[in-house]
Amino acid sequence: MSTRIPLPYTPKVLELFKNPKNVGSLSDASIVAKAGSPACGDMIRLYLKVSKKNNEDYIEKITFESYGCAANIAAASILTEMVKGKKMSEAWKITWKQIADELGGLPPIKFHCSILAVGALKRAIRAYYTKQGKHPPWLPKSLSLEEKQTMEEEELIEKLYSKYLKYNTKTG
């Protein structure tokens, strides 16, 4: 099998893996976004219901679906808890490091799980305003770290995958 590295998950990761919060789809979602791909073995889809209060956009409801490892499920779960009820502008500020810390730490090779979760959230927020045809002043034009890294991971697996297909058709 592939390279194996010991993965001492924190109790928090195991707890959320056992009992994830805010799982499933939202029928009244304002926006849906995903990060990762089946080929990566890691994919998170977020459903956000955005509502207005005092002229501010709030995340009224948020749910997730995850195809991925235990850390992936735990990261997505804790993210939904951390941003539920928050202003969109506040939610935007969340970082992958905060997610990892909130989980009591992640093994370094699992950092990409919290990057993917935050990447999905930032994509959702960006997509929401693109759909509205608005651009709030707090939303940077350039991609955040998590959006960039999520894209890189998706591109890397694309590349590996096409390389593998090429190799397989050449020798097989």
Place this chain on the structure above:
Amino acid sequence: MSVKDLLKLHGKPIREVYFDHENSGWVPPEIVEAMLPYFNIKGYGHPSITHKPGWEAYEVVYETKELVAKTLNAENYEQIVFTHSGTEANNLAILGTVFANKHGKGKIVVSAIEHLSVIFPAEWTRKNLGFKVVRIPVDEEGFVDPDILAAYIDKDTILVSIQMVNHEIGTIQPIKELVKVVKDINPNTIFHTDAADAYGKIPIDVKEINVDLLTISSHKILGPKGVGALYVGPKVKLESIIHGQLSTEKLWPGVENVPAIAGFKKAVELTFTSFEKNISKIRKLRDKLLKGIINNIPDVLVNGPLGDKRSPDNVNTSFLYVEGEAVTVELSLRGMYVSSGSACTSRILEPSHVLLAIGRKHEEAHGSILFKITRYHTDEDIEYALEQLTEAIGRLREISALKPYK
């Protein structure tokens, strides 16, 4: 991060069934018992020193070699070289052959689904010594095509290494036929077979199949970890690959792990007592598990061949729409221990090279789960496993972001 806290939260499940004998496993009490005297009652000395505890140690090392030689139908005990693992035996086979080769250049042919303890040393000779290394493809069940193999054998081919049984998908390679193909073209080519997962599962006769080198490993037959052996046929010259004080082994310096060898001896004895009966029991349990999975759970792929072409102890299935590492954790919480060919534990995102080589897509390989059956498993174990597995896959599919379970 403390593993202690993790284990505390995990707790001890009411019932535990262990299926991860591919990676390692528990050692039956009678085998542990056979090891214990060699720590402090007898044979605790160095097997090459002339005193009683030394001779006692030598005796068990010698007897184990005799026994292993007999089970392989080797000529004599001297053809069995002990190492401290199957990985070391494979390294000795590959690098020992290369170092003994006076030309210093040549070609090595391995199959695409070899254990990494074969692939990596072969690749090492390519990078560091300029050897040519060919990884020949396998079909969708993991079989090497004799015609493709033949196409890569020529006067420069010093070594071929093709395993007898694949460790992940259980393919039983027709080694006798493959050896003949190679030797017909170049009689001087050394043929090594990694039989770590074949030994104790299918009958092996080194004379009949005419291999030169053959690897076995103690913990793959329920013995303790840390003992491997290489059968070295009469025509083979090997160069030592590690150097130090010799003991009873010319090819593997350092003191033998005598207590573990004593345990290995017991494991061999138990494996080859009622061999046929045990294997037919294991095969029945294998088929019960495999059929149960296919009948109970939708969207499952079987990895590797079916029936007699598959190792009697191996079940490997891909559960679509879920990721394997999550399955191993979910099943662990339910007291069922398995492993996966998913990439999730490797940073490069690449799943098992074996599953990719048989044409599985990445997402199919990510959902693969491997079970190994032993003679200690029972019908109830399999029924429990099927029940837990059905629930576990169901729960993870419920969460899954992949269709059609969204």
